[in-house]
Amino acid sequence: MAERVAIVGVGQTYHRSRRPDVNQVELMNEAVRAALDDAQLTLRDIDAVVMGNMELFEGNYLVDMWASDGIGSYLKPGMKITTGGTTGATVSCAAFNHAASGLFDVVLAVAFEKQDEGDTTAGLNSVSDPLWRRWIATGAMGAFARVGRDYIRRTGCKEEHAAMLRVKADKGACRNPYAHLKLNLTIEDVMNSRMLMWPMRLLHMCPTSVGAAALVVASEKRAKQITKKPVWVKDWVTVHEESATTWSMVRPGETSLEKASRLIYQRNGITKPAEEIDVAEIYEPSIWGELAWYEQYHFCEPGEGWRWAEKGVTDMEGEFPVNPSGGVVATNPIGATAMIRIVEAALQVRGDAGEHQVSRPVRTAFTTAWGGSNWTVATLLTKSL
Amino acid sequence: MRQEPFVVPGKLVVPYRYFVGRLASKALIALRDDKKVMGVRCPTCNLTYMPPRSTCGRCFSKLEELVEVGDKGTVLTYTVVYHKEPVHPMEPPFVYGLIKLDGADTALPHFIGEVEPEKVSIGMKVQAVFKDKREGNILDIKYFKPQ
Numbered sequence A: 001m002a003e004r005v006a007i008v009g010v011g012q013t014y015h016r017s018r019r020p021d022v023n024q025v026e027l028m029n030e031a032v033r034a035a036l037d038d039a040q041l042t043l044r045d046i047d048a049v050v051m052g053n054m055e056l057f058e059g060n061y062l063v064d065m066w067a068s069d070g071i072g073s074y075l076k077p078g079m080k081i082t083t084g085g086t087t088g089a090t091v092s093c094a095a096f097n098h099a100a101s102g103l104f105d106v107v108l109a110v111a112f113e114k115q116d117e118g119d120t121t122a123g124l125n126s127v128s129d130p131l132w133r134r135w136i137a138t139g140a141m142g143a144f145a146r147v148g149r150d151y152i153r154r155t156g157c158k159e160e161h162a163a164m165l166r167v168k169a170d171k172g173a174c175r176n177p178y179a180h181l182k183l184n185l186t187i188e189d190v191m192n193s194r195m196l197m198w199p200m201r202l203l204h205m206c207p208t209s210v211g212a213a214a215l216v217v218a219s220e221k222r223a224k225q226i227t228k229k230p231v232w233v234k235d236w237v238t239v240h241e242e243s244a245t246t247w248s249m250v251r252p253g254e255t256s257l258e259k260a261s262r263l264i265y266q267r268n269g270i271t272k273p274a275e276e277i278d279v280a281e282i283y284e285p286s287i288w289g290e291l292a293w294y295e296q297y298h299f300c301e302p303g304e305g306w307r308w309a310e311k312g313v314t315d316m317e318g319e320f321p322v323n324p325s326g327g328v329v330a331t332n333p334i335g336a337t338a339m340i341r342i343v344e345a346a347l348q349v350r351g352d353a354g355e356h357q358v359s360r361p362v363r364t365a366f367t368t369a370w371g372g373s374n375w376t377v378a379t380l381l382t383k384s385l
Numbered sequence B: 001m002r003q004e005p006f007v008v009p010g011k012l013v014v015p016y017r018y019f020v021g022r023l024a025s026k027a028l029i030a031l032r033d034d035k036k037v038m039g040v041r042c043p044t045c046n047l048t049y050m051p052p053r054s055t056c057g058r059c060f061s062k063l064e065e066l067v068e069v070g071d072k073g074t075v076l077t078y079t080v081v082y083h084k085e086p087v088h089p090m091e092p093p094f095v096y097g098l099i100k101l102d103g104a105d106t107a108l109p110h111f112i113g114e115v116e117p118e119k120v121s122i123g124m125k126v127q128a129v130f131k132d133k134r135e136g137n138i139l140d141i142k143y144f145k146p147q
């Protein structure tokens, strides 16, 4: 690419079930101001603005029609992007592309979801194949119940292992000032929570959150002027697959999760991800996704994920920390969620994550996002170029 | 003066029509009129897709060859739904799974019926149960039952 790119500012709102005190644009504005403050920039310094959320989840489309004042895009170049669960990551990648192209020096990215205003399940229904899928709508929960069912059968994992990772996530969330669910959970709490679809219990699934996130991205020259701690965006990729329900069940290895992470590793000379990467912020709307996907990301051998849960490998103090922020299972403002992975990974690289900064020194961080069950976005962030 | 934030309720009703397309139209007519479950074969990749689609994602060939994949298959995975939600198609508890039809290389999401949820298992052989009055959609198969 023409220009190397760094994250020079990050921001997010406190994530909650409801935010009756603000409208959608005011919510985004909070994250934008936080990211600008973090970068010590003003809107005058911003050359382009990219924004995104999930259409219809608030009962409206094209919120960008009336958001330009609040997000700072008034008379500025930029675009609006929607890609399901990956929206926040795709918005981030578009901002990286804007800066990497050399066309813009400083780019603002903002993503949000305000689920207290709409019917998310109705919105999700509107994105399923109208002919073959819409009639069997069970949303994300059904998809992850199947993931869990299959993982248990294939690997000998027990329900306790899902509970262990859920408690790990909660420990992170309790230390993360912005996280939504902070529950001080025990293994028993998780194991006794309500059964929704076997083996999926209530506490295995993410909450319905309201929140926004923002990033300021800059080209190499400007990044070095703006901050002493630029977080370099070494690489980013999006990979699509066949619908997970029809294909990857038959060919379990052939997933966008596997391909996207493999591409990132190959292009950056990473041969032992869990050793060469210091922290990962992955997209796991259900704790079953985290358990089953460690192997998809080549973190561990097939079927080894639950043993990692037992050994605490991915704890905040572990050898290979995953989701020290508490992850998606604690906080899921849909459109913003995938950007929060990048925000949190950037904070870890800077050493600015505070109470939930991992023990292992962080030079390299890896993030993922997963959308529509059909595609994966992966990014690689580094401390030095 | 009241200080609570003001909320305006609303509701969108979004009617739509879905145009099924060239191949799937033929497949749904065969399902409705002859209780035949059809997929489409890619001769280049030697794969059969159900539901049928007009282009192979792997080799980008245009697909033409509708083939019968049969009404029998295998449960690849399943789940039991215990909680109630307005979007659910029936009262819980009910079972739905991914079924690989014998003649297909893909899985079809559908219900599993005529069996206690506890007795369903991965690898179970199942068979389609058709509705008497069929309308040309995938729910012309009521559910799959154990063979």
Ligand SMILES: [Zn+2]
Residues within 6 Å of the ligand: B042, B043, B044, B045, B046, B056, B057, B058, B059, B060, B061
């Ligand atoms: Zn082909």
